[in-house]
Structure formats: C-alpha cells, structure tokens
Amino acid sequence: MFPTRALLGRSVWKGPNIVPIPLPRTLPPPPNTPPIRTQKRSATILPNFVGIRFAVHNGKTYQEVYITEEMVGRKLGEYVATRKRFTYKQSKNK
Amino acid sequence: MASPWCWSCLSPLRTPRAILPSSTTTTRITTAGFHSTAVQYAMPAKKNKNSITQLKYRQGQTLRRKKKKATENRARPPAIGERKAMRKRIVLSNPNALEVEGMQELSPETMIDNRLRGSVLGLPVTMLDQLRAVQAFKPRQGWNIFRRPGTVLRRDALELGQLFEKISGDDPAEKGKVVRKIITGPKGSGKTVHLLQAAAMGFLKNWVVITVPDAYELVSGTTSYSPIEGSNPPQYVQPNATSALLKRTVEANSKVLESLKVSQKHAGLENLKPTMTLKDLAQLGLGDAALSWPVFQALWAELTATSPAPGMENGFQSRPPTLVTVDGLSHWMTKTAYRAEDYSFVHPHDLVFVQHFLSLLKSDKPTLKNGGMLLYATSTSNNPSSYSLEVGLDQMIARQDGVSPTSPDYPAPEAYSNADPRVLELFKPTAASGKEGVLELQTLGGLTREETRGYLEYFAQSGLLRENINEKWVSERWSLSGGGIIGELEKLGRHVSAPAKLAQPTPDVE
C-alpha cells in the first residue's frame, strides 16, 4: 500500500539528490552577490540553501529564484517553468 | 438497342431520369414491379426547410427521440423484512394435491420397519411446529407440491432409525452411546433432509434436539460479536446468535425441558432458583442477549449431567439423549467476515459458539454423557472451498478404508498448500473412549431402484404424474437422475407431462 503515488518519484534509500553546487563562502551571502547560475534543475533544495539566490536554467535562459524556508526538500526546477503559456498571435503575412 | 422490357420479369424497364424531359411532365410510376430502384430515384423528396429534421453543420445523423419519462412508482415499497420473509417462507401443504391413501406416518415403529423401505412416510402433523422451530425445513425442497410433508424411508434413514432405537433402548451395551457423523454427498442427495429426519426421529424419541440450521450465519458477519475479556488469543461470543439458538431449542423441546429441573450450580447466573425447570433456565437467555452464552453453557451442563450436584437432589430426573445437527459445515473451516481489533480476520474456531460444537467431534473425552448423536452435514449449494476440510475428509475416508495414518498412502496436505492446522487437528484420529464413538464419514448417494419406484409412485398418487409407472420407466428416471439422486428425481417427478394418448384427438376432416 502506498499512501499516495506522488511519493513514488524517488526511492527513499537513495536519499535526497545532492548535487555539488558552488555555494558562497559566507552564509547568508552578502548583498550584491551574483546569483548562482546552474542547470541542475533536479538538485534537491537543502536547508543550507535558504537565503541564496539561484539562477536556474529554464532551457533557454536563467531565471532567478530566491530560496525560502518552505522550499526545502523540493527541487530547484519546480520553481522555474520550462513552458510558456500559449497565446494566440495575430500574424499579418498570410 | 436495349429492349424496354426486362427479360427476367417481363415488366417495362424505367427510362433513366436524365433522359426524361422534366419531372413535372412525367407522371410518377407507382407500380413497383421487381425493380423499385428507379422509382425511388425518380422523385427524390424535397427537403422541407422548416422542418426540424433539417441538418445543421456537423450535426449527427442519428435518430433522436424524446426519452420516455420513467413512470413514477407511487406504491409504497414493501415493509422492511417483508421480501425476505416471502423468500424464506416455507409452505408445507398444497390443497390441490391429492391425498395419498394409506400413507403411513413416521413413528417409533415405522422408522425401523424394513418392510416400509422405499415408501414415503408422512411427518406427524403435531411435530411440524417443532420441526419449523428448529428450522429443519428449507425453502425449495419441494414441500409445497404435496398435500402433507413426507420423507422417503431410504436405507440411510432406516439405519438412522435403528441408531436412535439402540441409543435410547434398553440394551446396556448400546444405551447412552454417542454417534458422531459427518454427512457428505453430491448436490441434491438429501443431506439436509437427512438431518430433518434425524430431528423428527429425535422428537419422536423425546430427545433434546439442538440444531444449527445454517452454519453460514455464524461466520458471515451478520450477528453481533464481542470478545471475552482476558482471553488470549481473543475468543468471541455471539450473543444474538446464541439467543436465537436458545429460542429454537426452547420452542422445539419445550415439553422435554419442562419436565427437567435444574440440578447443578451455575456461577454467574444470580436469578437462578433450584426449583426452575430447564425451560425457565433457557428462557433467561432469550430476553437478555448478554446473558445468552452463560445460559447456554448452563443448559448444556444440565443436559449432560448424569447426577445432581450435592444439595440439589430433589426431583432429579435422568437426562434424555441429545441430538445435535449442523448444516453447512465447511463455512466453519474457512475464515470469517469478522475482524479482530488488529483488523485481521477472526478464525471461526475462535468463536466460542462454533468452537463448542466442533469440540464435540473429538471422541477422546466424554461430551454427551447421556448419549446422543452428532450429525454435521456439508452443503453443496452454499459451499466455500476449504482445502483443509477436503484433506480432513479424505483422511477420514482413508481411515475407514483401513489405511493406517502412518502409511504413505494416507492423504496429507500438499506442501506449500497453506492448509489450516486448526482444521486438520479436528480430523486427527482420536481413540474411542467408553461409549463415545469415533467420528465417521457418511456419504449419501442416490436411492436404489426400488426406493426410486416407491418415491415416484408417491408422486403419481399425489396426482403429479400420469405415466404408467413400470420397471422400464422407473429405471429410465433413475438413470436420468444421476443414479437416484433424490433432488433430481424430485425435479423429474414434479414436471407434469401429459402422455401422448391423453392428447385431444383431432376431429376427422369431412
């Protein structure tokens, strides 16, 4: 029995997906520190990430994410959408 | 040039529409010969723009009808329990059936009379209420097609009668014996009616008859259950089922129980007086379901008592033998629908009611001290499969055939079959001690041809059959019924068919 299928993403024995990320020396980082550019969307947000700004790749550009306490345990990619909302554009040249 | 006539049916062929001048000038040809195609194509119906059949863009072309409004049923639904009562009602008499002349009744004399073998004996009318009380009749046993209920005195019934005669007879070697039997047999072979005959004989001999008419009711989770405090593993009483058992027993055996006085001391029953009869004792458990199990235990202790407790001697009468019947045994060999507190299924042998009746099957210690009979029948109409029971019954057959339990031919449960050890334990051989007979297996089969003839003659005498009953016809029915299976014979017998010679002769055409 599974409490919910949503928890079946990853085996518990593997632990969180810890990815080496160049964290700033001092935590919390001083203001005006540039955000950490990364493409590792599947990296689990660890408690020591709180207060850091990341620039996460969305497939095209890097978008900034400010990590708060509530985001711990989730993935970086969850906060950066990879798809654009579809909007109909009027094309002039038929 | 093509001929204007069709050469196969000699009708004038229609000229194609394209050649015709215009539709307004030509008259429509209404005679349809063998060819109708041209007529249909000649004048295609004009589309009426105002009609609702006009199809819109991408509209489905299926036929759309208005849905019929469901007629509201304003009649009141039948009251609670009414439909079940209709389903379970038992009709024992059919005034349209003929009275069978010279039909004998079941009595202490006729039930052991070998000369009557194969004839149908009527159940005494005065006993019907008792038999109804112990729920010995079941619906769909065909009681409602005859003038009065009766049963065939077949070989097994005669043997049963002789056992009753012996146990309540005067022979000191046989008196007070305990006979234990498990009754099996194919569908329709008369297992339940065998129990009914036993109950009837028990009433005739003034025994105490205790029945469990449907073992399923105790394990299906339809009556309340509660654990006995302090029991480990937990045991459960079923107060309402026990109360119903007491009610059956009191109603059916009131005459016997009234004549017996309380002779033992029972802890836990405060308002019990030594002057009470056993009927009064049993009725204590009817009103208060919580008391029913202690009352049943007390009643059982009284029925199996051989001598009074000190200080309660006045008016002690020796107890009569007891008949215990259970129908649908295999339900007690699988799991129940009850759940324990940890949500596991309760094993049927943890229900004290069931355990009490199953423990009687063991012959190593005295159970029915005043003698009696235990008849536990399996059922084939509502029959859960229990592998362990099958193995147990196979083992009993092997023992009766003389196979030693240590020999390799002795049936054993297959490896990895998960046979229930508690069920297998029940069928382990136990030595007979004193007058306690060992557990036997009795397999009911079909009637013999002579018995079949007697049975079918009863149908004929009741006006259900019009055939000439002769040797050939009986043996044909006997074969058709799978070798005299009585349930099948009943189906054949009640199927009224007029023979050909009785059919209306057709009047001659002049």
Added chain:
Amino acid sequence: MVFILGVNFPERNLLKKSLQSFFGIGNDTSSRLLARFNIHPTCRVGELANKQVLDLTAVLSEMKIENDLRREVLNDIKRLKETGTYRGRRHALGLPVRGQRTRTQIKTPVKLNRMERRL
C-alpha cells in the same frame, strides 16, 4: 435517531455507511473503526449500545476529519501556490497537477482546480 459526533443518523442505516458520510472516512477507515470496537460489518445504527456510540464519538473527535481535514488540504494547496511551484501553478490554472496529458479529458481539474479552491 442516534447522535454520532453531533450528526443525527436514522436507526435503520448501516453504521459503516453512516461513518463514511464524514469527510475523510472511507471504506477502509470505517471498517477499521468497526473492527476496533468489535462491531460486525452489517451493524445498523440502531443496534449500537450507548457505550459504543460514546467510544466511536470519542475516537472520531480525535481524528482529523470534516472541516479540520478540509482546512489542511486547502492550506497545502495554498502553500504550493504561494511559493510558486509548478504544482501550485497548475492548481491555479485549472489544469491537471500530476503530469496527466491535457490534450483531452481534463474535465475534473477544470471543474475543481480554481484560484479559490473549495472542497
């Protein structure tokens, strides 16, 4: 009529079904509750003893059911929305949340997933 956790149930109703009328109690939970108090599965509400009613009410009042459960679920969804996760966004847009296809058949999320979700 029998009061269980402040709700009035007719006596002829099945107890198991009556318990399932609470938000947060389904087939499994209700049959486990029955097993815990040794009540047979086909018990009617009227057959309950007074003590059993009190026991059931006591257990039910400690369970997270009805409004407490509703509030918890709504809060969880709200948190997802506020932190800006993908799942929260899907909830707000009225689209399926757990990776189902959206080409056809998304009636249920369209109906349920709203900005102001109700249960």
